[in-house]
Amino acid sequence: MRQADSRPSRRAFLGTTGAVTAVGLSAGCQSRSDRPDRSEAPAPTPSVSPTGRYQAGITLPQPAQRSLLAVVADLADGVSVRRLLAELGEAIRALTTGTDARLMGLEPGDLTVTVGVGPRLVRRVDPALPGAKELPRFSRERIAPRARGGDLLIQICAGDALVVPAVAAALLERAGDRIRERWRQSGSRGANVPVERGVSAPRNLFGFVDGIVGPHTKAEQQRHLWLAGPAPVAGGTLAVLRRMELDLPRFARLSVAEQEAVFGRRRATGVPLSGGTIASGPDLGAKTPDGRYLVPADAHARRAHSAVVGVGLMLRRSYSFDQPAPGLLFISFQNDIRTFTNTLTRMDASDALLPYTTTTASATFLILPGFDAQHPLGSRLFR
Amino acid sequence: MRQADSRPSRRAFLGTTGAVTAVGLSAGCQSRSDRPDRSEAPAPTPSVSPTGRYQAGITLPQPAQRSLLAVVADLADGVSVRRLLAELGEAIRALTTGTDARLMGLEPGDLTVTVGVGPRLVRRVDPALPGAKELPRFSRERIAPRARGGDLLIQICAGDALVVPAVAAALLERAGDRIRERWRQSGSRGANVPVERGVSAPRNLFGFVDGIVGPHTKAEQQRHLWLAGPAPVAGGTLAVLRRMELDLPRFARLSVAEQEAVFGRRRATGVPLSGGTIASGPDLGAKTPDGRYLVPADAHARRAHSAVVGVGLMLRRSYSFDQPAPGLLFISFQNDIRTFTNTLTRMDASDALLPYTTTTASATFLILPGFDAQHPLGSRLFR
Numbered sequence: 009m010r011q012a013d014s015r016p017s018r019r020a021f022l023g024t025t026g027a028v029t030a031v032g033l034s035a036g037c038q039s040r041s042d043r044p045d046r047s048e049a050p051a052p053t054p055s056v057s058p059t060g061r062y063q064a065g066i067t068l069p070q071p072a073q074r075s076l077l078a079v080v081a082d083l084a085d086g087v088s089v090r091r092l093l094a095e096l097g098e099a100i101r102a103l104t105t106g107t108d109a110r111l112m113g114l115e116p117g118d119l120t121v122t123v124g125v126g127p128r129l130v131r132r133v134d135p136a137l138p139g140a141k142e143l144p145r146f147s148r149e150r151i152a153p154r155a156r157g158g159d160l161l162i163q164i165c166a167g168d169a170l171v172v173p174a175v176a177a178a179l180l181e182r183a184g185d186r187i188r189e190r191w192r193q194s195g196s197r198g199a200n201v202p203v204e205r206g207v208s209a210p211r212n213l214f215g216f217v218d219g220i221v222g223p224h225t226k227a228e229q230q231r232h233l234w235l236a237g238p239a240p241v242a243g244g245t246l247a248v249l250r251r252m253e254l255d256l257p258r259f260a261r262l263s264v265a266e267q268e269a270v271f272g273r274r275r276a277t278g279v280p281l282s283g284g285t286i287a288s289g290p291d292l293g294a295k296t297p298d299g300r301y302l303v304p305a306d307a308h309a310r311r312a313h314s315a316v317v318g319v320g321l322m323l324r325r326s327y328s329f330d331q332p333a334p335g336l337l338f339i340s341f342q343n344d345i346r347t348f349t350n351t352l353t354r355m356d357a358s359d360a361l362l363p364y365t366t367t368t369a370s371a372t373f374l375i376l377p378g379f380d381a382q383h384p385l386g387s388r389l390f391r
Numbered sequence: 392m393r394q395a396d397s398r399p400s401r402r403a404f405l406g407t408t409g410a411v412t413a414v415g416l417s418a419g420c421q422s423r424s425d426r427p428d429r430s431e432a433p434a435p436t437p438s439v440s441p442t443g444r445y446q447a448g449i450t451l452p453q454p455a456q457r458s459l460l461a462v463v464a465d466l467a468d469g470v471s472v473r474r475l476l477a478e479l480g481e482a483i484r485a486l487t488t489g490t491d492a493r494l495m496g497l498e499p500g501d502l503t504v505t506v507g508v509g510p511r512l513v514r515r516v517d518p519a520l521p522g523a524k525e526l527p528r529f530s531r532e533r534i535a536p537r538a539r540g541g542d543l544l545i546q547i548c549a550g551d552a553l554v555v556p557a558v559a560a561a562l563l564e565r566a567g568d569r570i571r572e573r574w575r576q577s578g579s580r581g582a583n584v585p586v587e588r589g590v591s592a593p594r595n596l597f598g599f600v601d602g603i604v605g606p607h608t609k610a611e612q613q614r615h616l617w618l619a620g621p622a623p624v625a626g627g628t629l630a631v632l633r634r635m636e637l638d639l640p641r642f643a644r645l646s647v648a649e650q651e652a653v654f655g656r657r658r659a660t661g662v663p664l665s666g667g668t669i670a671s672g673p674d675l676g677a678k679t680p681d682g683r684y685l686v687p688a689d690a691h692a693r694r695a696h697s698a699v700v701g702v703g704l705m706l707r708r709s710y711s712f713d714q715p716a717p718g719l720l721f722i723s724f725q726n727d728i729r730t731f732t733n734t735l736t737r738m739d740a741s742d743a744l745l746p747y748t749t750t751t752a753s754a755t756f757l758i759l760p761g762f763d764a765q766h767p768l769g770s771r772l773f774r
Contacts, residue, residue: 074552077714110643112596112598112639112643112650112658113598113659114594114598168581169457169579169581170579170593170595170711173711173712173713173717174598176717177639177640177717178640192713192714194713196458196552198554211553213553213556215497215557256495256556256560256561257564259495260492260495260561260564264492276496328553330555330556330559330577331576331712331715334557334560
């Protein structure tokens with residue numbers, strides 16, 4: 009992924025300032041609201057290029073934008089997948105660069121749109137391709153038929169919450185009756201906690217930092233995140249979306265120490281119970297003087313640990329929500345679906361966190377490789 | 392409403408910085424993510440005091456916080472309204488000052504919780520009181536029975552989207568089976584556009600600045616916003632909530648000039664079509680050389696103009712949403728319900744904006760006067 013321009017544009021900066029005003033509201037920040045933040049500014053430069061080797065909205069921007077809307081839809085019979093995706097790619101370029109009138113004059117800013125195709129469409133091309141398999145069923149699911157699976161994922165993220173629905177409306181209108189929406193979930197991320205150089209992560213509704221471990225370096229991303237092949241999917245990745253309602257009242261009744269035992273980390277700092285810094289891997293062998301594990305046997309940080317499960321790293325990019333009930337839209341990206349399925353299978357057995365969750369939607373998608381003028385979105389896969 | 396401390400606390404400032412990181416993500420802001428924004432900071436000072444003459448979350452903070460959740464519920468039979476409200480007030484104080492464990496260690500920051508009671512409860516006290524009347528039906532409504540009316544409004548707003556659902560869960564747990572949730576709507580506000588000194592307003596999903604006109608000065612608020620009496624409701628106000636789905640695709644197909652004719656204002660700047668600045672009142676008599684009104688006869692800025700309708704000013708504090716479909720949770724506060732009902736009646740006749748909306752929830756509440764240690768929430772009204 010290349011960034012079109014690593015310098016923030018003036019407009020992007022002013023947009024950021026506007027956000028400070030909206031969030032900060034304290035006396036020290038109040039004067040900033042005198043600065044105009046939208047009117048009569050020059051055409052915006054996208055913060056994250058919509059085109060390139062990889063799609064935007066996965067590793068970039070970092071940290072992830074504040075607002076998300078994920079729309080999962082099915083394709084109508086007889087629709088040309090190739091043409092639909094090419095048109096969506098065109099629209100994404102126009103929206104991201106602010107040249108689409110359907111943005112209603114809103115600034116796209118750090119808008120990203122990420123498109124994936126579901127197993128049914130992948131199998132049509134080749135059942136041996138990554139992304140061709142549906143997710144299995146797991147425990148603690150309460151999933152309506154329409155909220156399981158789907159042909160198309162449109163993941164829209166932006167710092168400006170207003171931009172997200174405008175972009176969704178524009179893309180859904182472009183697709184027209186070629187697609188039928190199955191479910192959607194909007195979500196937010198709060199303030200970010202720094203993890204390591206260039207990487208930070210938000211808290212979830214349980215108050216714990218979420219998404220600390222992941223393929224954060226380029227080398228890790230090559231190994232664990234991006235598909236290296238076969239050629240039609242190289243530069244893509246596999247997404248898993250799991251919408252989970254969280255039992256906040258029950259979790260809140262635990263003491264902080266009990267909550268920390270569930271996660272295996274300190275709530276305030278994200279540091280593993282075995283010590284170190286937030287970026288330290290949990291020391292799974294470390295014990296108290298009386299022989300108990302510092303990171304309990306059923307702690308989430310242990311049960312979901314990639315070395316314990318024996319899988320690669322997953323990039324998590326989850327968003328919290330409170331509509332229709334409080335929860336987490338878990339989103340992970342990985343180049344081997346077993347990274348997710350083996351982890352959740354192991355969590356199913358005894359993860360202390362799982363009983364506080366109920367999954368109400370579940371889907372996996374092949375995130376298409378990046379696109380550009382020569383290679384329309386999806387054109388490498390659908391011919 | 393007094394602010395407990397007009398200086399931003401160190402923690403509040405760092406929280407703001409975190410927000411910049413989350414929103415900005417451009418290279419120039421990246422280094423800020425190295426600053427810790429939650430861990431090991433001193434106890435927070437609420438940005439807006441939960442107690443005082445008026446409830447928080449109406450005129451303060453200005454601008455309104457980025458995230459909102461409105462929960463509308465009914466009371467079970469036989470519940471002591473006085474005791475329930477007093478307990479909610481206690482919980483609000485604890486949550487707002489960050490001393491409630493159910494915040495899960497999240498910082499309340501600029502959290503506000505605003506509580507209102509519905510017409511049924513007001514009528515029980517005295518059918519002549521403000522807030523005793525249900526809203527009438529209007530056109531362009533598609534409202535399920537459970538989304539019309541309600542006994543209790545809990546409006547939760549915060550800059551940190553994570554805080555909102557945690558607070559909702561804590562308050563709903565405190566209320567327990569004494570209340571039964573009817574509907575909820577979360578919403579967001581994007582960047583704010585400055586209107587006049589100390590006042591700014593966000594855009595709605597149509598791309599137009601929303602909430603420009605209102606009782607912004609203390610004198611206007613005394614006249615149009617706060618109830619002066621009778622004594623049990625003095626310092627309160629009347630809220631109207633209308634959840635509207637917006638037809639974005641159809642509106643987006645209009646040219647910018649056509650969109651501006653619908654609102655009667657410039658989309659980019661918020662300036663009335665009759666000229667001036669965003670803070671200028673529309674000149675409803677101004678005409679083009681060929682005799683057409685600059686602000687068209689059916690423009691929203693004309694149809695909803697308080698002088699045209701013959702009512703007072705309403706304070707609008709609306710939030711946008713995209714779940715379950717894109718829309719606006721219209722929220723207004725006024726001390727005479729006719730300010731709202733007469734305006735909407737007049738809009739019903741011919742407002743150009745109305746055909747792009749469908750209202751899916753509607754309710755009005757008496758917002759209780761502010762409270763303090765000597766006067767628990769609701770204690771002046773319910774004995």
